[in-house]
Amino acid sequence: MIRFLIVGISLLALxxxxxxxxxxxxxxxxxxxxxxxxxxxxxxxxxxKGPVSIGISL
Structure with missing residues (x-):
């Protein structure tokens, strides 16, 4: 779970x-x-950005 959270946050940060x-x-x-x-x-x-949206629910 922690790895998934770290990967998700890093993908959003880029x-x-x-x-x-x-x-x-x-x-x-x-x-x-x-x-x-x-x-x-x-x-x-x-x-x-425009019509594309990426998110993570915690």
């Missing part, structure tokens, strides 16, 4: 640094859900 042109702004979001069964957290990170 286009956001502008390696092949102008830099793209990465997006990030986080959620916290409180239910009677407990507290659940989640989040996502991604980048988009």
């Amino acid at each position: 286009p956001s640094c502008g390696a092949d042109g102008t830099p793209m702004r990465p997006t990030a979001s986080g959620t916290v859900t409180v239910t009677p069964s407990g507290v659940h957290t989640g989040g996502s990170v991604g980048v988009s």
Whole structure:
């Protein structure tokens, strides 16, 4: 799981640094859900350029 997370973040970091042109702004979001069964957290990170979007949900 850790390896998948590291590979995913590195793949998102390469286009956001502008390696092949102008830099793209990465997006990030986080959620916290409180239910009677407990507290659940989640989040996502991604980048988009035109019609193409890449993201990872955590």
